[in-house]
Amino acid sequence: MTAFASGLDGPRLLADSIAGKFPDSHGRFGPFGGRYVPETLIPALERLEHGVREHLHARDFQAAFTRELKTWVGRPTALTFAGRLSERWGAKVYLKREDLAHTGAHKINNAIGQALLAKRIGAKRIVAETGAGQHGVASAAACARLGLPCTVYMGAVDMERQAPNVGRMRLLGAEVVPVTTGDRTLRAAIDESLRAWVSDPLDTYYLIGSAVGPHPYPYLVRELQAVIGREARAQMIEATGALPDAVMACVGGGSNSIGAFHAFVPDAAVEIIGIEAGGRGAGLGDNSATLSFGRPGVLHGSFSMLLQDEDGQIQETHSVSAGLDYPGVGPEHSLLHAAGRVEYQAVTDAEALDALKACSESEGILPAIESSHALFGASRWAAANKGRTILVCLSGRGDKDMPTLQSTLLAAEGK
Ligand SMILES: *Cc1c(COP(=O)(O)O)cnc(C)c1O
Numbered sequence: 434m435t436a437f438a439s440g441l442d443g444p445r446l447l448a449d450s451i452a453g454k455f456p457d458s459h460g461r462f463g464p465f466g467g468r469y470v471p472e473t474l475i476p477a478l479e480r481l482e483h484g485v486r487e488h489l490h491a492r493d494f495q496a497a498f499t500r501e502l503k504t505w506v507g508r509p510t511a512l513t514f515a516g517r518l519s520e521r522w523g524a525k526v527y528l529k530r531e532d533l534a535h536t537g538a539h540k541i542n543n544a545i546g547q548a549l550l551a552k553r554i555g556a557k558r559i560v561a562e563t564g565a566g567q568h569g570v571a572s573a574a575a576c577a578r579l580g581l582p583c584t585v586y587m588g589a590v591d592m593e594r595q596a597p598n599v600g601r602m603r604l605l606g607a608e609v610v611p612v613t614t615g616d617r618t619l620r621a622a623i624d625e626s627l628r629a630w631v632s633d634p635l636d637t638y639y640l641i642g643s644a645v646g647p648h649p650y651p652y653l654v655r656e657l658q659a660v661i662g663r664e665a666r667a668q669m670i671e672a673t674g675a676l677p678d679a680v681m682a683c684v685g686g687g688s689n690s691i692g693a694f695h696a697f698v699p700d701a702a703v704e705i706i707g708i709e710a711g712g713r714g715a716g717l718g719d720n721s722a723t724l725s726f727g728r729p730g731v732l733h734g735s736f737s738m739l740l741q742d743e744d745g746q747i748q749e750t751h752s753v754s755a756g757l758d759y760p761g762v763g764p765e766h767s768l769l770h771a772a773g774r775v776e777y778q779a780v781t782d783a784e785a786l787d788a789l790k791a792c793s794e795s796e797g798i799l800p801a802i803e804s805s806h807a808l809f810g811a812s813r814w815a816a817a818n819k820g821r822t823i824l825v826c827l828s829g830r831g832d833k834d835m836p837t838l839q840s841t842l843l844a845a846e847g848k
Contacts, residue, residue, distance in 0.1 A: 437729050441464065441771045450462070460648020467764075474630070481649060485653050489550065498545070507535055508534065511533060512665060512672060524815035527823070529665040531827055532798065537801075537833065543571070544642075547640045548640065551640065560586065561626065561640040562587070562641070563642065564755055564756070566602065587622055643685065643686025644765065645763045655695060658693075662694060665693065666696045680706070680826075684709050684762060688763070691763060705776070706778060708779075711784070713782060717748060720752065721750040721751065722777075736764065737761055738770070754805075780813075785802055785806045789831065798827070800831050807826060808827075811823050
């Protein structure tokens with residue numbers, strides 16, 4: 434733990450978090466979060482904050498959101514007992530099947546929720562950023578569903594790497610704009626989306642893809658994704674008569690994980706573990722394990738843990754999974770880390786691919802490489818907790834990863 438985090442009063446932060454005191458009136462989760470943006474963005478964020486307060490928990494908004502989740506996204510997603518993985522690993526493994534959600538991952542929960550909100554607050558068009566293209570596809574689908582024009586900013590490097598998703602977004606009616614500035618990947622695409630929003634803050638809505646960014650986004654995205662943990666908690670009780678001993682999810686920006694964890698944070702007996710991308714190892718630039726190796730700083734409008742060098746320059750990151758390859762993490766995770774409520778561990782590229790293979794062969798489920806990080810974390814936990822019960826958030830399906838799997842796992846086996 435960094436000197437910064439060890440100087441904080443963990444038990445007090447946790448108590449305040451459980452009491453619902455975060456985000457506070459400054460948009461902070463303890464010391465993390467807030468709003469570090471150019472002055473020109475403040476009115477747009479205040480308008481959004483006002484819209485969130487007025488609509489998000491209003492009965493008619495919740496009814497519309499729940500209806501879309503049920504009839505279009507396909508919720509509730511299944512809870513699957515992974516019998517053969519359980520035998521193999523020695524603990525009882527349950528999978529929360531976000532891979533079965535429309536467009537193949539949890540991202541759609543957030544996309545349709547924010548698109549509904551955008552309409553309520555009178556936005557005429559949506560801008561979104563995307564890295565691997567998954568959030569771009571979810572946003573394009575949600576916008577098509579609601580009849581909103583959608584522009585997706587995507588790094589030129591990513592457009593090349595993720596060509597099928599570019600085509601998918603275009604078929605769904607979105608305009609995909611290549612970003613040729615900065616690192617020409619996700620980080621630059623977020624900068625570009627924020628710029629597009631600043632230039633037309635009244636008619637444009639910025640649909641962010643994870644529990645990151647300036648207040649109120651981390652809170653908004655968490656509230657929209659919390660359906661994962663709420664459903665899973667009830668499904669676990671129905672299936673086993675009890676809460677799981679541990680809950681695990683992979684952490685990129687942190688949306689599927691905060692969504693899975695939120696309902697369990699007050700359950701002191703439930704261990705909560707976030708799995709970050711350990712990449713090739715602990716070296717500088719070899720991973721995207723922000724909470725394992727980072728220090729506090731500001732990125733994309735929020736104060737949170739961050740992979741940066743001694744001079745505060747953001748580090749290059751690496752992960753075999755594009756969805757986890759981000760140098761920051763949502764501020765609420767930094768809080769749960771500092772408060773000692775959630776443990777964050779790293780899983781390497783190779784370990785994740787091993788778990789992907791195990792899950793595919795044992796359960797007939799091809800998980801996303803992102804989700805496979807959580808699966809490996811579960812196998813490690815199982816080795817030390819024989820006979821106990823673990824819930825894993827299977828954030829998405831692996832079909833999108835076939836080009837990577839072809840050149841890694843299958844190539845290694847000569848297939
Ligand atoms: C995008 C993505 C992630 C990582 O994003 P979070 O905001 O951390 O959830 C994880 N799994 C899948 C399948 C994804 O598409």
